[in-house]
Each structure stands twice: as structure tokens, then as C-alpha cells.
Amino acid sequence: MTTDPDRSPRERMVHSAARMMRERGVTGVGMRQIAADAQGPRGSLQRYFPGGKTQVMSEALDVAVADFSAGTRAAADADDLPSAIAIVVDSWRRVLLDNDFGAGCPIAALVVDVSESEPLRVRAHDRFEQWRRAVASIYRGFGYDRARAWDEAILLISAIEGAALVARAGRTVEPLDAVERLLVDRARRGHAD
Incomplete structure (x- = not known):
């Protein structure tokens, strides 16, 4: 679970998506799973990521690549x-x-x-x-x-x-x-x- 209090809910979701993508691949990760893992507001997914899963995975890739x-x-x-x-x-x-x-x-x-x-x-x-x-x-x-x-x-x-x-x-x-x-x-x- 990614619950870093110094990160906004949106940032926590991107970081959760990055970790989950490395563990499960892209198809093994759903938007609701990302929100739950990050303890983020599920109702804000569309507002945070109007481009849907493609947007969150693109941003998650950048976070994961920075780590790697x-x-x-x-x-x-x-x-x-x-x-x-x-x-x-x-x-x-x-x-x-x-x-x-x-x-x-x-x-x-x-x-x-x-x-x-x-x-x-x-x-x-x-x-x-x-x-x-x-x-x-x-x-x-x-x-x-x-x-x-x-x-x-x-x-x-x-x-x-x-x-x-x-x-x-x-x-x-x-x-x-x-x-x-x-x-x-x-x-x-x-x-x-």
C-alpha cells in the first residue's frame, strides 16, 4: 500500500500504479485497485486521470523508470x-x-x-x-x-x-x-x- 502522507492522493495513485505495474504488468492492474492501494478517493479517478488507464500508466512508467x-x-x-x-x-x-x-x-x-x-x-x-x-x-x-x-x-x-x-x-x-x-x-x- 502506498500511503505516504507527504504525497497528494493523485501522487500516491501514480506511485501505486508504478509499483503494481512492475509486479503485475499493466493488464493485471485496474484503476479501482490503484485507488484502493493508494487509499485515494475512487470518485476522483476521472478528475485526476481524464485520459483513463493510459494516462495513469504513462505517468506511472515515468515514476518507475526514475526509480530504475x-x-x-x-x-x-x-x-x-x-x-x-x-x-x-x-x-x-x-x-x-x-x-x-x-x-x-x-x-x-x-x-x-x-x-x-x-x-x-x-x-x-x-x-x-x-x-x-x-x-x-x-x-x-x-x-x-x-x-x-x-x-x-x-x-x-x-x-x-x-x-x-x-x-x-x-x-x-x-x-x-x-x-x-x-x-x-x-x-x-x-x-x-
């Missing part, structure tokens, strides 16, 4: 690329462990559940691109050219997304550990690949 991007932001200050990669992967490992493997990637949840909603699909694509730019910037900071950094960024993101999914299914962080080892080894070899 902490590792990428911290990695930008790493001393070397292997350390940066380890920081990004570890942030995902901590999310899985802290949530007993119950929370996954909010962007993936959106893509999987709302393929029929073009606005939400576009929003998910934009957030993946935002993440890719941030990761590519880290690679650029360690000497990779623009094209190679862009490719390495999608490799890292795709590997983490896949590993997180497998980790949730198996309730083990071993897939993330393996991805980290392989990506760190690749980074240590440098630009030669």
Missing part, C-alpha cells in the same frame, strides 16, 4: 567501464532481491501488456531510447566512439532485460551474475571486439 535509472546515473561516476557495468547490473540485482523477485522492469511490463495501445508502446520505446542514450554516454566517457557506444548500450540493456526476466522466473540472481561477468569481461578486453 538510479544505477545508470551512479554508473556515470565510476572509475572504469567494468565498474560502471557492475553498478548498473547490481542495481537490477538489488531490485529483484529487495522485492523478493516480485518486481520487474516497468518498460518491459508496458511493452508486453499493451501492444494494442500505440501511445503506451511509443512511451515505452521512448524510455528504452532514453536509457540507451544514458548507457551509451557511459561507454563514450570511457573512450568508445559514438556508433560502438550505441551498439554496446543496446547489448547491455538487452542482456539485463533478458537476465532479469529469467531471474524472476527462477527466483535467482544467477542470470544477472552471468551477464555481469560476460559484460565486464567484454569491457576489460576493450575496443578490440
Whole structure:
């Protein structure tokens, strides 16, 4: 339940939707469930979110992505690329462990559940691109050219997304550990690949 007294009922609803989306996907979350979880006024749903579920899920995605991007932001200050990669992967490992493997990637949840909603699909694509730019910037900071950094960024993101999914299914962080080892080894070899 999201009952932070410092947040307005509307903010609590968006934060509840973000958490619930990571846990259940988009189709597993209803507007009434969001209001109940946030202890918000159910009668105000239409006033707060005139765009309905699409609006609340779009806003929830932004909140969830902000939570998930902490590792990428911290990695930008790493001393070397292997350390940066380890920081990004570890942030995902901590999310899985802290949530007993119950929370996954909010962007993936959106893509999987709302393929029929073009606005939400576009929003998910934009957030993946935002993440890719941030990761590519880290690679650029360690000497990779623009094209190679862009490719390495999608490799890292795709590997983490896949590993997180497998980790949730198996309730083990071993897939993330393996991805980290392989990506760190690749980074240590440098630009030669």
C-alpha cells in the first residue's frame, strides 16, 4: 500500500500504479485497485486521470523508470567501464532481491501488456531510447566512439532485460551474475571486439 502522507492522493495513485505495474504488468492492474492501494478517493479517478488507464500508466512508467535509472546515473561516476557495468547490473540485482523477485522492469511490463495501445508502446520505446542514450554516454566517457557506444548500450540493456526476466522466473540472481561477468569481461578486453 502506498500511503505516504507527504504525497497528494493523485501522487500516491501514480506511485501505486508504478509499483503494481512492475509486479503485475499493466493488464493485471485496474484503476479501482490503484485507488484502493493508494487509499485515494475512487470518485476522483476521472478528475485526476481524464485520459483513463493510459494516462495513469504513462505517468506511472515515468515514476518507475526514475526509480530504475538510479544505477545508470551512479554508473556515470565510476572509475572504469567494468565498474560502471557492475553498478548498473547490481542495481537490477538489488531490485529483484529487495522485492523478493516480485518486481520487474516497468518498460518491459508496458511493452508486453499493451501492444494494442500505440501511445503506451511509443512511451515505452521512448524510455528504452532514453536509457540507451544514458548507457551509451557511459561507454563514450570511457573512450568508445559514438556508433560502438550505441551498439554496446543496446547489448547491455538487452542482456539485463533478458537476465532479469529469467531471474524472476527462477527466483535467482544467477542470470544477472552471468551477464555481469560476460559484460565486464567484454569491457576489460576493450575496443578490440
